[in-house]
Amino acid sequence: MKIGVLAIQGDFAEHILILKRLGVETAEVRLPYHLDGLDGLIIPGGESTTIGKLSVDFGLLEPLREFGKTHTIWGTCAGAIFLSKDARRSQPLLGIMDITVERNAFGRQVDSFEADLVIPELVEGSPYHAIFIRAPIIESVQGDARVMSTLPDGRIVAARQGKLLATSFHPELTQDTRFHQYFLSLAK
Numbered sequence: 237m238k239i240g241v242l243a244i245q246g247d248f249a250e251h252i253l254i255l256k257r258l259g260v261e262t263a264e265v266r267l268p269y270h271l272d273g274l275d276g277l278i279i280p281g282g283e284s285t286t287i288g289k290l291s292v293d294f295g296l297l298e299p300l301r302e303f304g305k306t307h308t309i310w311g312t313c314a315g316a317i318f319l320s321k322d323a324r325r326s327q328p329l330l331g332i333m334d335i336t337v338e339r340n341a342f343g344r345q346v347d348s349f350e351a352d353l354v355i356p357e358l359v360e361g362s363p364y365h366a367i368f369i370r371a372p373i374i375e376s377v378q379g380d381a382r383v384m385s386t387l388p389d390g391r392i393v394a395a396r397q398g399k400l401l402a403t404s405f406h407p408e409l410t411q412d413t414r415f416h417q418y419f420l421s422l423a424k
Contacts, residue, residue, distance in 0.1 A: 239423065240265040240274040242300075244290040246282020246314060250408035254416050268299035276308035276399075276423030279315030281369070281406050284339065287318050288328030297328060304332045308399040308423040316402035317372050333400045334379035341373035341391075341404075353405075355385045355394060358414040365412060366393065366405035373404060399423075 239255055241248045243264035255262045255278075263270060265277065277300075279287070291297045303309070304319075309332075311319040322336040323329055342349070348370065352363035364385075374392035377383055381397035393404040399422050407415040 237261065237275045237420065237423065238263060238273060239420070240270060240277045242277065242279045242287070242291075242296075242315070244294065244296075245286045246280040247406070247408060248278075248280045250406075251278045251280055251312075251416075254408055254413055258413055258416060258420065260420065265296075266294060268295055271299055271303050274303075274307065276310070276419065277303060278419070279309065279311040279318055280408065281313030281315060284314040284317035284323065284372075285327045287314055291318075292328050297330070301330055301332055304330065304400065308401070308419065310401040310403070310419045312403050312408065313369065313371055313406055316374070316404060319400060319402050321378075323372075333395075333397050333402055334381040335377050335395055335397075335402055336375045337372045337402075338375050339372050340370050342368060342371055351387060353385045353387070353393065355415075357384060357396075357418055360414060364407075364414065365410055366403075366407070367409045368393075368405050369409075371404045374402060 238261040240263045241251045319333040320337045321331045384394035
């Protein structure tokens, strides 16, 4: 199995380290041909507007959309915004996941926080300790998309639509590899 990580902006190196710890071959994706031979792709956290603009500049927008039709893609934080069909503002989006997101829903950097989440798909029982940094919220899911996890107040922080995953939080900043393992199970 070979997993790509979009490496044009954001915390791609942290995802690559976790994938390597799990024994997975990785590739940094910066140009369309870097998608060749991949089994899945992670779009990391960072700044969604910058990720979108650079994807346009590097000719990646359409190739990423095509890749998402047949492959697993996981967007974390800014990556979740980039996957969405609606970010409530004008910016380049892949628009392939039936979710609506609100950017920076919890406030500024100083409002970052951590929370334990119940995620039934992560079968190993214990709550998943999630790190939220200037995180978006998934306001709603439509079509075939479904909620995977919420905060105790009901706000959606993880969703899935077929082979597409979106998380508001940063699994790459924890030592818990369960979400990466779940992603890999979808990419097989």
